[in-house]
Amino acid sequence: MDLDPARLLLKPRQTGESESSPMLIAHLIHRLDIGGLEKVVADLVNHLPHDRFDHAVISLTEITAFKERLHHPRVTFHALGKQRGQDPAVWWRYWKLLRQLKPDLVHACNLATLEAAIPTRLAGVKRFIHAEHGRDSHDPDGTRRKYLLLRRFLIPWVDGFVPVSRDLHDWMLHTVHIPPEKIHPIVNGVRLPPVPNRSRPGTDPNRPFTIGHVGRQWPIKDPLNLIEAFFQLRRSYPETPLRLILVGDGPERPAIEARIAEYRLADTVHLAGWQNDVTPFWERFDLFVLPSRAEGTPLTILEAMAHALPVVATRVGGVGDLVVDGQTGRLVPRSDPCALADAIGEYLFDPARRAMHGAAGRERVAARFSQERMIAAYLALFLGVSVTKDQEF
Missing domain, CATH: 3.40.50.2000 (Glycogen Phosphorylase B;)
Structure with missing residues (x-):
């Protein structure tokens, strides 16, 4: 009907x-x-x-x-x-x-x-x-x-x-x-926003490649998985300017802060806390990551895709219904920071892949997830x- x-x-x-x-x-x-x-x-x-x-x-x-x-x-x-x-x-x-x-x-x-x-x-x-x-x-x-x-x-x-x-x-x-x-x-x-005006890494020598995450900081969302993956990326690409922004809050925040201090990531990881309006962050991100252990159909992935961002996420719950592996992003096993870091790394030096997967994700939202x-x-x-x-x- x-x-x-x-x-x-x-x-x-x-x-x-x-x-x-x-x-x-x-x-x-x-x-x-x-x-x-x-x-x-x-x-x-x-x-x-x-x-x-x-x-x-x-x-x-x-x-x-x-x-x-x-x-x-x-x-x-x-x-x-x-x-x-x-x-x-x-x-x-x-x-x-x-x-x-x-x-x-x-x-x-x-x-x-x-x-x-x-x-x-x-x-x-x-x-x-x-x-x-x-x-x-x-x-x-x-x-x-x-x-x-x-x-x-x-x-x-x-x-x-x-x-x-x-x-x-x-x-x-x-x-x-x-x-x-x-x-x-x-x-x-989700609502389809206007096409974002996002400056890409390389156009500004002072702008780092920015990995973004939006979500509650609960154990089931596994934000520490992302911190571990980011730490591995920093070790693998020490000369590459990288930045991680986490938007959200929750009971896992003290553990996140402790891990950031342990790994000496304070200069490259930004905890933005709760935000009434996430819109400005979507334009700052170059890639969106969801590291959860379990999910339903996460709106944050749909919002990221609607903003023409490629998505790296764990293959849990309904995530595989949203992200087409190799077309709109990458899917990895849950609780595997090595696999998560490797998938993120595929996008660091490939702006054409980022643009292609981001555009495909936006088209997918418009067609099936409006x-x-x-x-x-x-x-x-x-x-x-x-x-x-x-x-x-």
């Missing part, structure tokens, strides 16, 4: 709806903060047709300043104050909130919210959609028995499961054993429109 949002808007309103009563979607997440799935929620709130949808964003824990990125005129925010570990009382608070809000459907994201399926039903909400943007950090391969049993037990309570990658789709189908009719693949998408395509797919799902299940990854 054609997923043109304009055409989907022609669908008649459901029984009981009036022109003055938009559909209310409650988006349930663990914490509203900077991150990939949170950006997807923000895109849905901002870009789904405002005359058809109102939104409530419910965080199990807290709401941060990230809420300023959500621009819908009728979006509300609700923090439930969940305590660390088990906090059964949070579901009582959640149930009471739904009784007040009376949403038409709940769109929940990732494992932390899956238990909400039962109180959602008990609150009288007719539809519960659960999206998987990546497996839990304590279960990166999706094989932990207690989580599998929980997912299987809750299948009858969930109307639809959304995997954002082929890896997650196949895992849902063959490992969790979710019925195929309940699985609705929707890949992440924000418009993602929004249209969610629009169809939320409206209950029947769409094809074989969306390309």
